């Protein structure tokens with residue numbers, strides 16, 4: 001590989017500032033905050049436009065260099081660290097919110113738009129609408145999240161985040177651009193149909209099928225009231241039934257369950273956080289009552305959320321980021337667990 005020439009070519013495509021192979025830059029991109037060991041990277045490039053992505057893909061093809069797209073780089077499982085060296089294609093400069101369609105309820109965005117950015121944009125310009133976002137740090141991108149079938153806010157109600165994709169613009173390995181969904185046959189990005197649904201080919205394929213350069217995701221009405229209903233239980237065997245009963249209630253936005261040894265009082269318990277929504281406090285109270293009944297029936301205990309918990313989980317849902325960095329001595333790995341209810345006790 002003629003490293004100097006390739007760097008020059010990349011810099012011609014994106015500008016001098018946005019392509020690099022300096023050791024200090026490559027060091028950063030050779031790792032993520034998860035448990036994977038660092039792996040070597042040859043170049044990092046930050047395109048601004050679809051045309052630039054096309055040119056980079058064509059160059060990588062000619063030179064037979066692997067290409068790994070990266071959003072926020074926060075999946076914690078080494079997905080954005082090349083396996084055999086090559087170019088990391090950092091998409092963060094493609095960060096435009098192109099359109100919010102209130103009527104057909106979608107956001108058309110570039111792949112570098114972060115979850116925090118879209119949330120802030122909607123809060124400012126469309127306060128009655130909300131995106132489906134993960135409980136990840138706000139610098140995670142919407143694209144990176146939907147492309148791994150992520151989950152979090154609203155996933156119980158509307159499906160995992162792969163399900164909220166209405167359409168994609170993708171640069172294929174050949175450098176060609178394709179549009180998938182209603183955007184292929186109209187100016188609107190409102191649905192995956194009416195053409196054959198090929199969006200699925202690009203979900204959970206980690207950039208190997210193409211580089212997403214635009215995407216449309218559904219956005220949702222924001223409920224007036226939101227609350228978390230905590231529960232604690234000891235017996236894993238009761239989880240599937242409890243979850244089944246909870247999730248058949250239509251007022252559930254999302255459910256998180258887990259087990260952790262800290263703080264001390266949580267040791268030995270499985271905890272549930274059930275996010276519910278409503279139009280009034282009375283509405284919320286009635287729903288809490290229903291959940292308490294389900295908890296009791298399945299051997300779980302209701303626990304009133306303290307203000308601190310509400311602050312952590314609803315008001316400032318970025319609680320986990322501080323604890324997630326392996327390099328700082330903390331750490332957990334997001335495994336993106338997809339499994340049938342039956343398998344949860346074993347997990």
Ligand SMILES: Cc1cc2nc3c(=O)[nH]c(=O)nc-3n(C[C@H](O)[C@H](O)[C@H](O)COP(=O)(O)OP(=O)(O)OC[C@H]3O[C@@H](n4cnc5c(N)ncnc54)[C@H](O)[C@@H]3O)c2cc1C
Nearest residue numbers: 071072073074075134135140141144145150151206207212
């Ligand atoms: C503290 C913490 C909590 C988390 N909680 C959650 C959670 O609740 N729910 C959840 O789902 N996730 C969670 N995660 C995991 C992860 O942060 C999110 O899923 C996040 O949205 C991934 O987005 P990203 O921009 O970091 O993606 P990246 O890691 O940058 O990319 C993800 C994958 O998509 C590919 N990719 C990225 N951009 C493109 C593109 N334009 N075209 C093609 N392929 C592309 C990458 O190559 C990679 O394979 C958590 C992570 C942390 C650190």
